[in-house]
Structures are given as C-alpha cells and as structure tokens.
Amino acid sequence: MTRWLQQMFAACVYGFLYLPLAIVALFSLNSSKYSLAWKGFTLDWYVKLWQNPGLMTAAFNSLIIAACAATLATLLGTVAAFILHQYRFPGRRILFGTLFVMMMSPDIVIAISLLLLFLALYLPLGFSTLLLAHTVLCVPFVATTVYSRFHGFPTDIVDAAKDLGAGEYQIFRHIVLPLAAPAVIGGWLLSFTLSLDDVIISFFTTGPDYEVLPLRIYSMVRLGIKPDVNALCVVMMAITVTALILSRKLLKEKK
Amino acid sequence: MLISCDLHSKAELFRGIFGLNKTVVELKQVCKDFGEHRALIDISFSVADGEFLSLLGPSGCGKTTLLRLIGGFEHCTSGSLLIDGQTVDQVPPERRAVNTVFQNYALFPHMTVFDNVAFGLQMAKKPAAEVATSVAQALELVQLNGMERRRPAELSGGQQQRVAIARAIVNKPRVLLLDEPMSALDHRLRKLMQKELKQLQRTLGITFILVTHDQDEAFSLSDRVVVMQEGHIEQIGTPMEIYEEPLNLYVARFVGDINVLSGIVRKQTGPSTYQALVEGATVRLRSNRPLSLAQPIHILLRPEDFRLELEQDMAESQDLSAKFQQARLKGTVRRVFYHGATYDVEVNLESGTRVQVTEFFDDDSENLYFKPGDAVALGWHEGWEVVLPHE
Numbered sequence: 242m243t244r245w246l247q248q249m250f251a252a253c254v255y256g257f258l259y260l261p262l263a264i265v266a267l268f269s270l271n272s273s274k275y276s277l278a279w280k281g282f283t284l285d286w287y288v289k290l291w292q293n294p295g296l297m298t299a300a301f302n303s304l305i306i307a308a309c310a311a312t313l314a315t316l317l318g319t320v321a322a323f324i325l326h327q328y329r330f331p332g333r334r335i336l337f338g339t340l341f342v343m344m345m346s347p348d349i350v351i352a353i354s355l356l357l358l359f360l361a362l363y364l365p366l367g368f369s370t371l372l373l374a375h376t377v378l379c380v381p382f383v384a385t386t387v388y389s390r391f392h393g394f395p396t397d398i399v400d401a402a403k404d405l406g407a408g409e410y411q412i413f414r415h416i417v418l419p420l421a422a423p424a425v426i427g428g429w430l431l432s433f434t435l436s437l438d439d440v441i442i443s444f445f446t447t448g449p450d451y452e453v454l455p456l457r458i459y460s461m462v463r464l465g466i467k468p469d470v471n472a473l474c475v476v477m478m479a480i481t482v483t484a485l486i487l488s489r490k491l492l493k494e495k496k
Numbered sequence: 497m498l499i500s501c502d503l504h505s506k507a508e509l510f511r512g513i514f515g516l517n518k519t520v521v522e523l524k525q526v527c528k529d530f531g532e533h534r535a536l537i538d539i540s541f542s543v544a545d546g547e548f549l550s551l552l553g554p555s556g557c558g559k560t561t562l563l564r565l566i567g568g569f570e571h572c573t574s575g576s577l578l579i580d581g582q583t584v585d586q587v588p589p590e591r592r593a594v595n596t597v598f599q600n601y602a603l604f605p606h607m608t609v610f611d612n613v614a615f616g617l618q619m620a621k622k623p624a625a626e627v628a629t630s631v632a633q634a635l636e637l638v639q640l641n642g643m644e645r646r647r648p649a650e651l652s653g654g655q656q657q658r659v660a661i662a663r664a665i666v667n668k669p670r671v672l673l674l675d676e677p678m679s680a681l682d683h684r685l686r687k688l689m690q691k692e693l694k695q696l697q698r699t700l701g702i703t704f705i706l707v708t709h710d711q712d713e714a715f716s717l718s719d720r721v722v723v724m725q726e727g728h729i730e731q732i733g734t735p736m737e738i739y740e741e742p743l744n745l746y747v748a749r750f751v752g753d754i755n756v757l758s759g760i761v762r763k764q765t766g767p768s769t770y771q772a773l774v775e776g777a778t779v780r781l782r783s784n785r786p787l788s789l790a791q792p793i794h795i796l797l798r799p800e801d802f803r804l805e806l807e808q809d810m811a812e813s814q815d816l817s818a819k820f821q822q823a824r825l826k827g828t829v830r831r832v833f834y835h836g837a838t839y840d841v842e843v844n845l846e847s848g849t850r851v852q853v854t855e856f857f858d859d860d861s862e863n864l865y866f867k868p869g870d871a872v873a874l875g876w877h878e879g880w881e882v883v884l885p886h887e
Binding site for chain 2: 401
C-alpha cells in the first residue's frame with residue numbers, strides 16, 4: 242500500500258515536471274496549424290523549420306556564440322581552478338567565494354550590469370558584447386566543476402611526478418590535464434547549454450544585427466504559438482539534453 | 497692543504513680497496529620549523545652507501561618531515577643536507593638522485609602499470625627501447641611481469657605497492673625513500689613484503705631509508721635504526737644496540753616490552769660493578785655509565801631477561817639458589833598468559849611493583865609451570881640489566 246502511494250507520488254512529481262515538455266513534443270507533431278485540437282500526425286513543421294532562413298540564421302548564430310563562449314569560459318575557468326587549487330595566496334578564499342556569488346546572482350542583475358558597462362565603454366551591442374556576457378555567465382560553472390575534480394585527486398600525486406623528474410609544465414601536461422579532462426569537457430558542455438538557452442542576458446546584451454535563437458522564438462511567440470515553434474523547442478531540447486547527459490557521463494566516469 | 501688533499505684521496509682509496517662504504521646522505525644540524533612549530537630540532541646523522549636505515553618513532557615525531565626533506569619536498573630552516581657530498585638544499589625534487597615510495601603509493605590513476613613505471617625514464621628523455629627494457633626489468637624484480645597493461649585501480653593493494661616500488665627503482669636512484677610503505681597492507685602481506693623489500697635492497701645495493709612506526713619492521717629490515725621523538729633523535733644504532741642498550745627510558749619503552757625497576761646505589765664494588773638496593777632487595781649491578789653513591793637509578797629488564805623460580809624449589813636446591821646470588825627479589829604470581837612457544841607471567845613484587853616475565857614453554861610438561869598465587873623468586877641473567885639514572 243505504502244509502496245503504491247510512493248509510486249503515485251513520484252508519478253505526480255515527474256508529471257508536474259515533464260508534462261509541459263511532453264506536450265510541446267506532442268504538438269510539434271500535430272498537423273493543425275492554429276488550434277490546439279489534434280488533427281493528425283505530421284513531420285511538416287520540422288521540414289518548415291529547415292526551410293525558414295531567418296530561423297536558421299538565428300540558430301546558427303546561437304550555436305556559434307554557445308561554442309565560442311563555452312571555449313573561452315573553459316579556458317579561463319580551468320586556469321582559475323588550477324590556480325585556486327595549486328597555490329595559496331592572500332584573497333584566495335574571497336576569490337573562490339565570488340565564483341558562487343556570480344552563480345547565485347539573478348540573470349537580470351548580471352544582464353543590466355553588463356549592459357550598463359558596455360554602454361559606459363561605448364561598445365556597440367552585437368556579437369562581441371554577447372560573447373563577453375555569455376563567457377561571464379559560464380566561467381564560474383566551469384571553475385567550480387574543474388576545481389572539485391582537482392580536489393578529488395589522489396594526494397601526493399603531484400609530489401610523485403616531481404620526484405620522478407617532471408617539471409611544472411610536464412606535470413600540467415601529463416598529470417593534471419589528463420586527470421582533469423572529464424571535468425574540463427563537462428564544463429564546456431555545461432557552458433554550451435547555458436549559453437544556448439539564455440534569454441535574459443542575451444536580450445540585454447546583443448544588438449539587432451546579431452539575433453540568437455531564444456530571442457527569435459520570443460518574438461515569434463508574441464504573434465501566437467505556431468507549431469513550428471514547438472518543433473524548434475523540441476530540437477533545442479534534444480541538443481541541451483544530449484549535452485547535459487554527455488557532461489554528466491564524463492564527470493561521473495571516474496569518481 | 498696539499499697534504500690534506502692527499503690524505504683525503506688516500507682515505508677514499510683505502511675505502512675503495514677494503515669495500516668500506518662511503519657516505520651518501522649527510523645531515524648537519526638540520527632544523528625545520530612550520531611557523532611556530534619546530535618539527536625537527538638539530539638533526540645530524542649520515543647514511544652509508546648501500547645501508548638500510550629506518551626512521552622509527554610515533555606519529556608526529558618528525559620522521560616523515562625528515563624524509564620529505566631528503567626527498568626535496570621541504571627545505572631546512574637551518575643546517576644543511578648533503579647527498580654524495582653536494583649540498584642539495586636548493587635542489588628541487590625533480591633534480592635529486594633520490595626517489596620516493598609514497599605512503600598511499602600515489603600512482604597515476606590514468607596510466608597503465610607500464611606508463612607509471614616508465615614515467616621517470618620518459619621524463620629523463622631516455623630512448624624508447626631502453627625504457628622498455630628497464631621497465632621490464634623493474635617489473636620482473638617486483639614480480640609483476642604480465643601486468644603492464646593494467647591500470648592501478650585493477651590491482652590489489654600489494655600489487656599497487658609493487659608498482660610504486662618499481663616506479664622508483666627503475667630510475668636507479670642513489671637513495672630510495674620509503675614512507676610507511678607497508679601501513680596499508682594486512683599483517684600477512686606486510687610480513688611478505690618486508691622480506692621481499694629486504695631481498696630487493698640486497699639485490700640492488702641501493703641505500704634505503706624507511707619511515708615506520710612499527711618497531712618489528714624497523715628491526716627486522718634495518719642495518720641501523722634512528723629512534724625519534726618530538727623532532728629530535730633519541731638514539732641511533734643497530735637494532736641490537738637499541739634493544740639491548742637503550743640510552744634512555746623513552747627508547748627502552750618504545751622498542752618492545754620492558755620492565756622498569758627503581759633503586760638506589762649503595763656502594764661501588766669494582767670498576768663497573770655496584771651494589772644497589774632495588775625494590776627492597778640488595779643486588780649486584782653492572783654499569784658502564786659511572787654511578788655515584790646514593791644516586792637514584794632505573795634498572796631496565798626485558799621480560800625474557802628474567803629468571804623465575806618457585807620459592808619452594810629454591811629451598812630444596814642449592815644449585816638453583818646459587819643462580820640468584822646477584823639478585824633475588826620476592827614476589828607472587830598474579831596471572832599467566834599462554835602464547836604457544838612462550839608464556840608471560842605477571843608477578844607482583846613485595847615492593848608492590850608489577851613485572852612481566854617471558855618464559856619458554858617446556859614441551860616435556862603438560863601444564864604451565866607457574867600458577868597464580870605461587871610464591872616466586874625473581875632474578876636475572878647477570879649483566880643483562882641496563883642501568884639508567886632516574887628520570
């Protein structure tokens with residue numbers, strides 16, 4: 242009896258969480274153009290998506306910005322994590338704490354502050370400002386992920402490498418980097434998804450000549466939800482989930 | 497100047513001819529502070545080529561710090577450290593002819609056994625063919641051939657330990673440092689690894705410096721033992737010297753069971769013999785250390801140094817009581833512990849002091865010779881006692 246109740250409860254929670262996603266997926270296959278009534282199965286909307294040049298440009302822009310921001314954030318975040326782990330210097334704890342402050346800050350606050358900064362510096366809003374903004378968003382996530390990986394290293398392992406004749410560069414190249422690789426790649430994938438589906442920060446920090454996918458969807462929805470938007474949502478969901486699963490797998494691979 | 501140079505080279509030649517080992521590691525008045533804490537205080541000793549030396553002491557006595565100092569992971573606060581006659585204070589670990597086997601092995605988890613062992617040679621940019629041969633030899637020495645492709649996680653604790661040893665010795669270091677290498681192994685495996693380690697050291701002829709808190713391990717493996725406490729050296733000597741002639745109560749207590757009797761010197765009867773009152777009985781003592789009249793003293797005796805007889809038997813036999821001429825203390829048996837080949841007898845002396853005596857089990861008799869409540873005479877083999885001033 243209690244077991245049955247438990248299962249019911251779990252079903253409700255998962256239903257609450259995933260029903261909206263399931264409905265989007267379902268309606269992306271509905272042949273009705275305007276109503277929510279089911280008119281039959283179709284894959285037309287996915288084909289339409291492919292044929293919409295405006296949408297495809299925005300999608301391409303989004304992928305570019307996500308890949309660039311993730312790469313930049315991974316480089317900065319990994320080096321930051323290595324420095325925070327390997328060296329002891331004044332202000333280290335404060336620096337470490339600020340990573341969490343950045344992760345916790347509401348996106349709207351980050352977005353407005355970045356916008357103010359860009360305006361103050363007379364930077365034209367567009368690709369470069371968006372890239373900077375997304376990198377800022379992602380760095381703390383990469384740094385904390387890689388840091389916790391360094392923290393789980395077997396102790397003495399760096400000393401052992403030194404003992405066997407390895408210099409600073411060789412230790413980083415042969416010991417630190419291979420051991421941290423899953424966390425570095427995981428951090429990259431996490432950043433990629435964060436950047437790909439960000440609306441708020443993108444809204445404030447990009448210009449009219451560089452439109453990204455989430456903003457495009459936002460403007461499309463203002464005219465009513467059309468089934469091609471549903472299809473687009475499913476595609477984005479697929480990309481995000483794949484990246485997330487990959488990053489989880491890589492992080493879990495070695496304890 | 498010329499003469500001293502000449503003398504020096506002659507001494508070298510002399511050592512060479514007669515196979516006398518020269519010094520590999522030398523520490524001169526080494527001190528090490530961690531902030532306010534003095535981890536090492538005035539450490540001086542030298543280690544000869546091919547010697548097996550143990551640093552023995554309880555945790556926190558500075559033995560690991562000392563090892564890390566020789567390995568190059570710490571620097572002396574004062575004093576100097578020489579390897580092969582060269583001061584190495586400023587030489588980083590990667591450029592010292594010294595390798596370490598770490599306590600938890602510190603193997604590289606992402607590399608195979610082969611890559612782990614080859615790491616040092618590859619860092620030294622040795623040609624691949626030479627690396628392959630050397631690694632194969634090292635793995636054979638530790639009996640791990642055939643395991644090249646495994647990863648550390650796929651090996652047992654004992655095998656990981658062997659990889660750690662192979663990874664260090666493959667570089668042919670002048671000195672191999674071992675930081676409690678056996679502490680993670682179970683008892684049986686530890687005994688086996690101890691034997692193999694000793695064998696390996698004989699085969700290689702490399703100087704080994706072992707850190708341990710296990711007295712048995714230190715004694716059975718080492719040529720010499722350094723007993724440490726709270727950052728300084730209490731005694732350096734062969735296992736036998738340390739066991740039989742401890743310099744102080746701390747060393748005596750740390751290396752095995754010991755009984756401490758209290759006494760007072762009565763008179764000097766010869767160049768190194770004295771009469772003293774010990775636990776209420778007048779006894780004859782031997783001491784190489786000069787003692788003064790009325791000086792309070794400790795008499796140290798290992799459980800196996802005692803003679804123990806029933807008072808009843810003593811009364812019947814003249815021969816027996818003759819053996820107790822130099823010392824005869826009275827007591828009562830309190831408890832008996834059977835250990836197989838030996839048994840321990842706990843005796844309450846008349847003075848109230850409790851001592852432990854180890855007797856060999858007599859195969860001819862079915863029962864233990866002593867029973868609780870027996871009145872006994874306690875003496876010891878003449879000259880086996882260690883006399884120390886009262887601390």
